């Protein structure tokens with residue numbers, strides 16, 4: 175089967191934000207056979223891939239270095255099981271609004287409140303689209319998908335899709351794995367509207383003097399949307415940019431409501447939490463209409479960031495970051511993007527660059543330990559990796575709390591653990607504020623997991639002390655694994671005699687506490703843009719690479735740039751040490767930021 179791969183494809187017309195960005199490779203598919211054929215090509219096997227539907231909930235933050243697969247599977251049909259059960263089945267590439275209109279013209283109730291939402295049918299299950307009292311997940315019966323790993327077609331039930339508020343399996347473990355082909359909805363064969371809970375719809379009933387029909391509701395919804403949301407044919411946006419934040423009811427009542435009156439809220443399924451409209455927070459932080467370049471907080475609905483003309487992804491990200499900062503400062507609430515941010519760039523923050531005792535060492539008065547240079551103050555090793563909208567921590571050092579405060583970390587998506595030594599895991603308990611309302615995902619080897627279950631036994635008992643942190647431990651081996659669409663490749667190295675792991679993410683790799691890197695693992699470290707690797711000191715050590723040993727390895731692996739880390743005070747003062755390093759190699763210090771493409 176002939177597949178047409180386009181190079182340097184412009185993406186702006188394929189997303190509702192209309193921001194300029196290119197994909198290095200692009201292919202579309204109209205059937206599962208075409209998709210299967212694509213997965214057998216060199217282009218697929220050698221590139222990172224991203225599956226694009228209607229482009230209504232996505233922000234390409236820069237060009238995409240990889241293969242974009244564009245779903246164009248069409249077709250709508252209905253299947254009547256019995257008098258009260260009708261299934262409407264649509265291809266993932268169908269336009270969502272046209273599909274909803276079709277259900278209304280067929281006299282099927284259920285989706286009318288979701289009229290006028292831009293995007294495709296395939297996007298609806300991904301973010302569990304919701305509006306005006308209804309979520310797609312309430313009506314979805316089954317989702318047919320193609321599994322990019324097994325190359326098989328599978329059907330997921332609504333339960334397996336794990337629908338939550340703007341969330342599903344497709345945004346989590348299924349991201350980058352399941353390509354949605356068709357969605358089946360269970361609808362009711364009646365023209366009487368179903369859900370009139372949303373305020374303005376209740377008023378519609380009063381205004382009309384009768385229970386509205388599905389088409390009357392659809393018309394009303396389109397009117398409301400036109401008043402609040404930008405017209406997609408004129409102004410680019412991706413709908414709500416942020417999710418409505420979920421906060422503890424205690425915080426809402428005792429802190430927020432005592433400072434500000436009339437903050438609206440929605441109840442959630444969990445009685446201890448409420449959801450606050452982010453649009454209200456943004457407006458009341460004084461940001462209505464705030465703009466940078468061509469990006470603006472949309473005045474009629476502050477939850478939307480609009481491309482009012484000529485905006486770049488950077489303008490939008492700058493507005494979004496300003497909004498997050500101001501809302502956090504004023505209300506103490508963190509906002510998280512609802513939009514899928516696709517980023518080929520990797521930002522690495524070296525949170526700690528010191529060995530197990532840190533620098534200065536307690537009780538030492540050497541010139542390094544007495545230095546006033548901030549770069550000579552080294553906390554225990556860890557790093558923060560930011561890519562594709564995710565924040566991933568590598569190792570949880572005993573200094574994590576201080577590191578998180580100085581790096582301004584307010585949220586994390588997951589942690590990767592290299593090994594079980596205290597200086598790499600001693601800060602687990604300090605993740606508590608980031609575990610609120612969820613279990614925090616940690617990726618680690620079995621021996622490390624077993625060890626942590628003993629050390630942190632109070633987190634894993636049957637009867638937990640209230641408030642202890644909750645962790646979701648994922649055991650890894652040498653195989654690459656995915657975290658929400660980001661591929662992570664473990665690199666096995668030896669720390670003395672102890673087998674431990676480093677990690678490769680895209681063209682960036684982080685190795686700490688290595689003494690030996692086996693030959694087969696070196697293969698996994700070829701073609702790197704950035705390598706961060708340990709180089710303890712000049713004098714030999716049984717379990718750590720010395721600076722000279724690390725330099726020999728760097729010479730062999732030939733990354734574009736290399737950074738040494740995990741230093742003890744014997745390395746000397748940073749200002750003297752950095753002069754001893756060859757071109758292309760730098761010394762890490764706490765707070766250092768490295769960008770990798």
Ligand code: EPU
Pocket residue numbers: 304305306307402412413414415416417418438451452453454455457473474475476477512
């Ligand atoms: N509000 C403000 N200022 C604003 C925006 C909202 O004060 O700029 C207040 C409103 O007055 C109201 C409350 O916030 O009291 C809620 O506003 P609204 O009903 O517009 O809903 P929302 O919570 O802001 C959510 C969805 C929208 C969906 C609407 C209607 C999310 C992230 N957004 O917005 O979905 O259309 O409810 O159901 O949940 C989308 O996902 O792209 C989207 C547009």
